[in-house]
Amino acid sequence: MRQRYSKILVYVIVIAAIILAMVFTMVKPGTI
Amino acid sequence: MITKSRFRGALYIVLYAILVLLPIIILLLGPKFRDRPTLLDLSVSFAFIGLAIMALQFISSARLKELNKPFGIDLVYHFHRQTGIASFLLVFSHPILLFILDSRYLRLLNIFTAPLRAQMGMGAILLLIGVVWMAEWRQKLKIPYWFWKIWHGILASVMIPMALVHILLAGNYIDLPWKRAIWIGYSILFTLTLVYTRIVYPLRLINRPFEVKEIKEERGSVWTVIMEPFMHNGFSFLPGQFGWLTAWRTPFSDTEHPFSLASSAERKDSVEMSIKNLGPYTARIQTLKPGDKVFIDAPYGYFSIDRYPDAEKLVLISGGIGITPVISMMRTLADRGYKRPITLFYSNQEWETVTFREEIEELSKQLNLKVIYVIERPPENWQGESGFLNAAILDKYLDKEWKTKNSEVFLCGPPPMMAAVGKALIKVGYDERHVHSEEFALV
Numbered sequence: 001m002r003q004r005y006s007k008i009l010v011y012v013i014v015i016a017a018i019i020l021a022m023v024f025t026m027v028k029p030g031t032i
Numbered sequence: 033m034i035t036k037s038r039f040r041g042a043l044y045i046v047l048y049a050i051l052v053l054l055p056i057i058i059l060l061l062g063p064k065f066r067d068r069p070t071l072l073d074l075s076v077s078f079a080f081i082g083l084a085i086m087a088l089q090f091i092s093s094a095r096l097k098e099l100n101k102p103f104g105i106d107l108v109y110h111f112h113r114q115t116g117i118a119s120f121l122l123v124f125s126h127p128i129l130l131f132i133l134d135s136r137y138l139r140l141l142n143i144f145t146a147p148l149r150a151q152m153g154m155g156a157i158l159l160l161i162g163v164v165w166m167a168e169w170r171q172k173l174k175i176p177y178w179f180w181k182i183w184h185g186i187l188a189s190v191m192i193p194m195a196l197v198h199i200l201l202a203g204n205y206i207d208l209p210w211k212r213a214i215w216i217g218y219s220i221l222f223t224l225t226l227v228y229t230r231i232v233y234p235l236r237l238i239n240r241p242f243e244v245k246e247i248k249e250e251r252g253s254v255w256t257v258i259m260e261p262f263m264h265n266g267f268s269f270l271p272g273q274f275g276w277l278t279a280w281r282t283p284f285s286d287t288e289h290p291f292s293l294a295s296s297a298e299r300k301d302s303v304e305m306s307i308k309n310l311g312p313y314t315a316r317i318q319t320l321k322p323g324d325k326v327f328i329d330a331p332y333g334y335f336s337i338d339r340y341p342d343a344e345k346l347v348l349i350s351g352g353i354g355i356t357p358v359i360s361m362m363r364t365l366a367d368r369g370y371k372r373p374i375t376l377f378y379s380n381q382e383w384e385t386v387t388f389r390e391e392i393e394e395l396s397k398q399l400n401l402k403v404i405y406v407i408e409r410p411p412e413n414w415q416g417e418s419g420f421l422n423a424a425i426l427d428k429y430l431d432k433e434w435k436t437k438n439s440e441v442f443l444c445g446p447p448p449m450m451a452a453v454g455k456a457l458i459k460v461g462y463d464e465r466h467v468h469s470e471e472f473a474l475v
Contacts, residue, residue, distance in 0.1 A: 002107050006111045014118050017122075
């Protein structure tokens with residue numbers, strides 16, 4: 001069960017990173 | 033204590049997430065610059081995240097005791113492995129997206145004509161492929177553990193500076209000094225971790241050697257090494273934890289192997305490791321002699337009965353050499369005069385190779401302990417359980433009273449056995465929150 005939590009955490013971090021990367025491609029630097 | 037540990041664990045996770053996401057956050061800040069193609073932005077973003085994860089890999093593998101405490105080192109290594117794969121995919125997508133964007137980027141593959149920044153980037157990716165390939169295929173390729181461990185460290189340690197130089201030379205997305213400072217910060221973090229793990233920590237271990245007192249042969253090609261701290265006070269541990277043993281060399285050699293601490297946690301004067309002959313290193317253990325100096329980096333691990341002091345009943349399940357943390361638990365409980373009920377399921381291939389068989393019989397007289405041996409190939413006239421440990425056997429010996437929330441299960445054995453028995457325990461009615469396990473095939 002602990003390993004499942006670790007896997008979920010990796011997915012959450014990678015998905016958050018990908019979403020932020022997408023935001024970066026859409027919202028150009030300096031607009032925030 | 034558990035609440036404090038959880039809080040600390042949550043804090044480490046938040047810090048980790050911030051450090052991984054920071055390179056993207058800084059991309060979003062600062063003044064506007066000319067528009068770049070979306071694929072280029074995406075490609076660079078993925079590479080930045082991948083590299084941030086890679087730089088942090090040195091921290092997750094550094095065996096920092098405080099960092100490992102809330103999670104257990106087995107979980108941290110599991111996380112290290114998964115994040116390693118994630119960072120590989122992210123970094124590898126960087127050149128792929130560039131090639132899709134513009135085929136002229138393919139020219140950079142020619143290392144003789146490519147500029148230094150591309151050479152560095154390509155070199156880092158090639159090293160990354162080597163690191164992941166060796167880590168994922170080590171067992172299939174039969175790469176010796178010590179060889180893999182040394183090269184995993186060397187390749188990764190060269191790869192990160194190359195990737196950082198690539199970023200600093202390419203420079204497009206870190207045009208402001210404070211943006212560059214963040215990547216220099218990652219470089220400093222990486223270097224400090226490397227200095228700590230390769231120089232400071234081995235130096236600390238070298239000043240705390242252990243002396244081999246006795247080597248004992250046990251059933252099942254297992255050798256017990258009894259060691260005493262030499263000119264220091266040793267260490268305390270929880271029953272079920274493990275340590276990294278370095279023999280014949282100094283801790284600088286990075287040739288250590290993880291083994292359970294098999295002795296009683298109540299006896300501070302000596303420590304035992306019982307090691308099964310499973311390969312070239314473990315086969316050599318029996319050649320250790322009394323008086324030899326060895327080094328133990330311990331304690332590590334989350335797998336311990338002491339984390340559940342309120343447990344009213346204990347179920348201990350071992351497969352083969354997975355008995356070593358469990359024998360430590362039973363020896364410790366016997367020394368403490370523990371009287372609560374314990375059931376031990378102990379699976380082995382053959383009756384004659386059941387390690388610690390005689391001692392377990394003795395312990396069952398001192399403790400309120402019921403032992404169920406499950407023998408894969410039982411001898412003639414065998415009256416006990418045979419085959420593999422399964423739900424039917426568990427159900428036969430663990431009635432309703434054993435499946436309460438105050439009953440904790442500790443499971444240690446080869447990974448296939450742990451997976452099968454873990455499922456069987458759920459099937460017979462155990463809540464997985466009360467089933468605790470640790471793989472001894474840690475790396």
